[in-house]
Amino acid sequence: MSWRDGLELTRVINASGKMTHLGGTAVTADVAGSMAEAAQDYFDMEELIVESGKKIAALVGAEAACPTVGAAAGIALSVASCMTGTEEALIKKLPVTEGLRNRVIIQKGHAVDFGAPVTQMIRIPGGIPVEVGCANMVTRADVEEAIDEDTAALIYVKSHHCVQKGMLSVEEYVEIAHAHGLPVIVDAAAEEDLHKYIDLGADLVVYSGAKAVGGPTSGFVCGKKGLIDGVRLQYRGIGRSMKVGKEAIAGLLCALEKYVAGNVDALSEREAVVETIMRGISGIRGIKVSKKYDEAGRPIPRVWMEFTEDARISAREFVSQLRQGSVAIFTRDHYLNLNCVAIDPRPLRPQDSEIIIKRIRELLEG
Numbered sequence: 001m002s003w004r005d006g007l008e009l010t011r012v013i014n015a016s017g018k019m020t021h022l023g024g025t026a027v028t029a030d031v032a033g034s035m036a037e038a039a040q041d042y043f044d045m046e047e048l049i050v051e052s053g054k055k056i057a058a059l060v061g062a063e064a065a066c067p068t069v070g071a072a073a074g075i076a077l078s079v080a081s082c083m084t085g086t087e088e089a090l091i092k093k094l095p096v097t098e099g100l101r102n103r104v105i106i107q108k109g110h111a112v113d114f115g116a117p118v119t120q121m122i123r124i125p126g127g128i129p130v131e132v133g134c135a136n137m138v139t140r141a142d143v144e145e146a147i148d149e150d151t152a153a154l155i156y157v158k159s160h161h162c163v164q165k166g167m168l169s170v171e172e173y174v175e176i177a178h179a180h181g182l183p184v185i186v187d188a189a190a191e192e193d194l195h196k197y198i199d200l201g202a203d204l205v206v207y208s209g210a211k212a213v214g215g216p217t218s219g220f221v222c223g224k225k226g227l228i229d230g231v232r233l234q235y236r237g238i239g240r241s242m243k244v245g246k247e248a249i250a251g252l253l254c255a256l257e258k259y260v261a262g263n264v265d266a267l268s269e270r271e272a273v274v275e276t277i278m279r280g281i282s283g284i285r286g287i288k289v290s291k292k293y294d295e296a297g298r299p300i301p302r303v304w305m306e307f308t309e310d311a312r313i314s315a316r317e318f319v320s321q322l323r324q325g326s327v328a329i330f331t332r333d334h335y336l337n338l339n340c341v342a343i344d345p346r347p348l349r350p351q352d353s354e355i356i357i358k359r360i361r362e363l364l365e366g
Contacts, residue, residue, distance in 0.1 A: 014347040015356055016330045017300075018190065020070075020115055024210030024217055026347065031215060031254045038250030045246065049232060052249050053220075059260045060194040062205070062222035066232045067249050071189035071219040072114075072121050073242040074206035074231075075155070078185045078221055079104055080125035080238060081204070081230030082153040091230075091237040095126030101152040104185075105130045107138040107173075109163030110156065118157055118187065125238050127152065137166040140176060147180050155185045156202070160296040160334070174201040183227060189219070192298050194260070203227055209248070212298075215255030218248040267299055273345035273353060274301045280357030284364045286311025292342070302332065303343035312364050315339040321363055329359060 014022045027035075049067060056065035068074040083100050084090035090100065104122045108131045111119055119129040130151075133142040143154070154177045156170050168176075170186060177184045183203035190211040191197075197205040204227050209218030221231050235243055278289055287305050294300040307315040315336055322329040332342035343356065 011327045013327060013329045013352045013355060015343045015352070016332045016347070017344040018211045018347060019330075020210070022330055022347075024208075025214050026349075027214065027216055027251060027255065028258070030258065031251045034254035035216060035247040035251040038246045041246075043246055045243075046235075048246060048249060049235070049244070052253055053228070053232065055253060056220050056256060057222060059256055060198065060222050062198050064225040064228035065220050065222040066228050067209075067244050067252060068206075068219040068221060069242050069244045069248065070210070070217060071187065071206050071208040072116065073239075073244075074219045074221045075118065075121040075185070075187055076124040076242070077231045077234045077239055078204045078206060078227075079122050079127040079153065079155070080234045081227050082183055082185070083125065083127065084230060084234075085226070086230050086233055088233065088236065091233055094234075094238050095124065097126035097128075100126075101150050102126060103128045103130050103148070103151045105132055105143060105146050105151060105154045106157070107131075107143075107167050108133045108135050109138065109167045110159075112157065112159060112161040114159065114161055114189070118155075122155065125234075134166075136163055138168050140168065140172065143168065143173070143176050144180075147176075147182070151180075151182060153177075153183045153185055153203075155187065157187045158191055158197075158296065159187070159189065160294060162296070164295055170197065170200055170202065183224070190298075198222060204231070209252040209255065213252070213255050213259045216248050216251035218244060218252040220252065267301075270345045271301055273348055274303050274343075276353050277303045277343055277345075277357060280353070281305075281360050284361065286364060300344065300346065302345070305341045305343070307339040307341070312366060315341055318363055322359060327355065327359075329356060 018025050052067050053065045080094055083097055083102055104127045106129055111131050122129040130146050132146045156173050174184050185204045186197045186202040187206050188197055189208040192212040204221055204223040206221050209215035274291055282289055286308050290304045291301050292304040319333050332344050
């Protein structure tokens with residue numbers, strides 16, 4: 001008997017990326033085995049969170065770390081820690097933050113929706129998001145003028161969703177924050193470099209366990225020990241509603257060890273998949289096919305399809321039809337307004353490329 005029995009589920013080919021709405025990551029057998037092993041045992045959960053945090057910190061080169069149920073939860077818990085520290089009386093008051101430093105500064109071009117507004121993650125523990133600058137330009141003066149005695153932290157969002165021009169760099173952000181004695185939270189949910197932001201001086205860095213790392217639905221926060229202690233203690237307050245389970249922790253640790261060891265997602269493998277698909281769909285009337293790399297600077301090559309006026313169907317209709325049928329193919333559609341569609345090689349399984357090529361030719365050649 002399978003857990004799928006009785007469920008009317010469409011088979012999905014994920015050519016979009018490691019996306020939450022598609023289930024994050026299809027984990028390896030080793031990761032799944034670790035999760036199954038943990039699921040069949042008991043733990044003192046506080047001890048498991050502490051000990052797993054020590055291991056995560058050692059793997060990413062941080063003072064301390066704490067596992068979370070996901071990156072979104074990691075943002076909320078990080079903001080909470082910056083407001084309450086480790087004072088349990090304050091922790092149990094959240095989201096009531098009257099009398100606390102509760103303003104969190106964010107660049108306007110970083111106030112994005114990643115499936116939910118990032119500003120909502122700030123509000124969950126009672127923080128007040130303060131957007132500074134304009135959507136396409138933020139200056140040091142914009143940030144510094146917004147800092148006052150009620151400011152708890154500055155948050156920097158590193159994401160393909162963000163405006164990629166005119167924003168202050170993370171280095172400038174850290175410099176400004178530390179000059180005013182304030183911590184910087186970096187939302188690095190899908191980033192592949194697990195050392196960069198700690199090395200640049202960020203105080204708390206939030207990662208997803210189900211994106212680059214290749215783990216189950218999970219996440220972790222790493223950074224300064226005092227602030228991480230505050231993050232962990234939120235599980236006695238608002239964190240109770242977003243507590244991380246033993247299975248997720250076990251899978252995260254296994255995936256993280258494999259990732260740090262360099263055993264997953266080799267760039268050469270990604271390039272090979274992209275080249276295979278490009279060859280397979282070259283010459284189709286109405287689309288220009290090329291290779292483009294991730295707009296946020298990650299080393300992720302993608303097949304880039306630009307639809308022209310003589311295409312058999314529009315880019316929007318193409319995307320819609322790909323998702324219909326017994327096998328639904330989800331592409332990367334952030335630039336549909338420009339009539340462009342991308343294919344991300346990372347989540348694809350060996351047989352998927354052939355199915356994608358065949359389906360694209362069926363739709364665009366008739």
